[in-house]
Amino acid sequence: MAYLETHGLGRDFPGVTALDKVDLSIELGRTHILAGENGAGKSTLVKILTGTDRASRGKVLIDGRDPAEDPGLYKNVAYVPQELNLFPQMSVAENLFMPFSRTGHGGLLVDRGALVEEARTYLERFGIEADPRELVANISVSDQQLLQIARACTNASMKVLILDEPTSSLTRVEVDRVFKVIRGLLDRDHAIVFISHKMDEVFAIGDDYTVLRNGEKVESGRIADITEADLIRAMSGRDVAFEEHFRPKGPVTDAIMEVRGLSGARFQDVGFELRRGEILGFAGLVGAGRSEVMQTIFGFLKAKAGTVKVDGKPWTLNDTAASVDGGMLYLSEERKHHGIFPLLSLRENIGISILSLTKGAFGISSGREREAVQKIIDDYGIRTSGMGKRISQLSGGNQQKAIIGRAMATRPRVLIFDEPTKGIDIRTKTEIYRIMKGLAEEGVGVILVSSELDELKKCASRIVTMHHGRITGAFDTAETSNETLVGAIFGTEAKADAK
Numbered sequence: 224m225a226y227l228e229t230h231g232l233g234r235d236f237p238g239v240t241a242l243d244k245v246d247l248s249i250e251l252g253r254t255h256i257l258a259g260e261n262g263a264g265k266s267t268l269v270k271i272l273t274g275t276d277r278a279s280r281g282k283v284l285i286d287g288r289d290p291a292e293d294p295g296l297y298k299n300v301a302y303v304p305q306e307l308n309l310f311p312q313m314s315v316a317e318n319l320f321m322p323f324s325r326t327g328h329g330g331l332l333v334d335r336g337a338l339v340e341e342a343r344t345y346l347e348r349f350g351i352e353a354d355p356r357e358l359v360a361n362i363s364v365s366d367q368q369l370l371q372i373a374r375a376c377t378n379a380s381m382k383v384l385i386l387d388e389p390t391s392s393l394t395r396v397e398v399d400r401v402f403k404v405i406r407g408l409l410d411r412d413h414a415i416v417f418i419s420h421k422m423d424e425v426f427a428i429g430d431d432y433t434v435l436r437n438g439e440k441v442e443s444g445r446i447a448d449i450t451e452a453d454l455i456r457a458m459s460g461r462d463v464a465f466e467e468h469f470r471p472k473g474p475v476t477d478a479i480m481e482v483r484g485l486s487g488a489r490f491q492d493v494g495f496e497l498r499r500g501e502i503l504g505f506a507g508l509v510g511a512g513r514s515e516v517m518q519t520i521f522g523f524l525k526a527k528a529g530t531v532k533v534d535g536k537p538w539t540l541n542d543t544a545a546s547v548d549g550g551m552l553y554l555s556e557e558r559k560h561h562g563i564f565p566l567l568s569l570r571e572n573i574g575i576s577i578l579s580l581t582k583g584a585f586g587i588s589s590g591r592e593r594e595a596v597q598k599i600i601d602d603y604g605i606r607t608s609g610m611g612k613r614i615s616q617l618s619g620g621n622q623q624k625a626i627i628g629r630a631m632a633t634r635p636r637v638l639i640f641d642e643p644t645k646g647i648d649i650r651t652k653t654e655i656y657r658i659m660k661g662l663a664e665e666g667v668g669v670i671l672v673s674s675e676l677d678e679l680k681k682c683a684s685r686i687v688t689m690h691h692g693r694i695t696g697a698f699d700t701a702e703t704s705n706e707t708l709v710g711a712i713f714g715t716e717a718k719a720d721a722k
């Protein structure tokens with residue numbers, strides 16, 4: 224019998240119906256996949272199920288009762304967001320039990336000893352290899368992701384756990400740890416709602432599924448009864464053509480960028496060459512130093528030693544403005560910190576970086592700006608009710624598309640993508656791969672930092688591997704096995720310099 228249900232659920236925002244006529248049925252002891260493209264309405268639905276937003280029509284039932292009449296029922300539904308949402312300067316134990324009042328550690332004085340002891344049982348159950356007294360800032364990203372799940376489970380009333388892309392920055396081994404935890408929870412008679420754009424995960428963990436498209440439920444059933452192609456078709460409403468790979472076809476020629484002996488925060492002596500016509504991939508575990516290298520080349524972080532040349536000329540380090548002027552762009556995975564101006568509209572966010580294209584003799588031409596922004600909205604399929612909409616009100620995936628579209632419009636010389644498809648649906652992923660490939664073939668230098676080996680194998684011409692802040696190899700993608708790459712990622716197989 225369904226534990227969590229919705230009937231004819233709808234939610235309107237000015238100018239857009241985010242959800243309409245949604246019937247959902249979640250049973251205990253099972254994992255329910257909530258699938259849909261970016262902007263399909265998944266987050267809106269989750270917000271209503273957890274009581275942080277109200278439906279415009281229809282109703283939710285938790286254990287057969289209406290939480291609008293008994294808000295305490297919302298406690299039975301826990302949610303773990305995709306982004307890490309912990310207090311880095313507090314201990315693991317404190318993070319687990321905050322707020323203390325909710326988990327029974329409240330009162331005038333919190334008994335730290337008891338907190339640490341109880342934390343140990345959770346850490347063990349969730350396979351988190353950290354000490355309860357350690358600061359969260361010092362534990363690995365995968366442990367942080369598991370800690371978020373553990374924290375949701377300290378809520379004793381929890382029956383349904385909603386996980387939004389819980390594996391987005393994890394490696395295969397770490398994903399297996401998360402899945403083990405999820406399976407363990409199911410034994411305890413709970414339900415899991417799992418949101419992910421990764422098909423292998425959906426089919427590995429899912430029992431039931433519901434597909435949303437344009438805010439409506441278009442299909443639901445048992446995962447065992449459908450194929451991957453069926454599910455993708457249901458999400459996008461059409462067939463999505465998968466190319467074997469998106470590696471550029473053109474000839475690889477001279478070096479666009481040369482990096483020599485670069486050292487900085489958490490990495491040492493990094494050297495590599497980015498050649499015209501290729502996509503250069505960077506593989507490694509989270510924390511291997513890949514993002515730090517890229518942020519140092521771009522100028523966000525300070526270089527301690529080393530040189531960078533672009534088109535044979537020395538590149539100014541430690542100066543992001545000079546990098547942008549010189550034609551280098553860094554597209555960060557942390558769109559909230561580096562990517563967008565949340566309070567400005569979609570039009571302003573895109574307009575800011577296409578200034579050079581829209582500036583006339585008498586300032587910015589509003590007509591040309593509108594035209595250029597509209598073209599990006601169309602080309603990248605950004606789902607919005609208009610270009611005046613505040614960018615933070617777009618779905619996460621659509622914000623990412625806007626950032627990528629905006630960067631492309633400036634015609635850069637070197638483009639660094641750092642996890643560009645995190646949280647992006649399959650159809651748009653394919654689109655982004657095709658765009659990256661086109662740019663490389665036109666002669667733009669493209670670097671792709673990714674935690675997904677599959678993505679790197681599909682797109683990169685060569686793959687540089689990093690481990691603990693050092694380069695451990697550079698491989699021709701077409702001729703290298705997964706085992707060799709994984710070996711270099713884990714630092715067990717050191718290879719020659721990445722020339």
Ligand SMILES: Nc1ncnc2c1ncn2[C@@H]1O[C@H](COP(=O)(O)OP(=O)(O)OP(=O)(O)O)[C@@H](O)[C@H]1O
Pocket residue numbers: 236237239240241259260261262263264265266267268606607608616617618619620621646
């Ligand atoms: N606060 C809001 N104000 C206006 N529109 C909103 C608001 N929240 C969501 N929307 C709109 O509702 C639609 C559904 O968005 P939602 O975030 O639920 O999608 P999603 O399926 O979670 O997408 P993603 O996979 O990209 O996270 C989008 O068109 C979005 O712009």
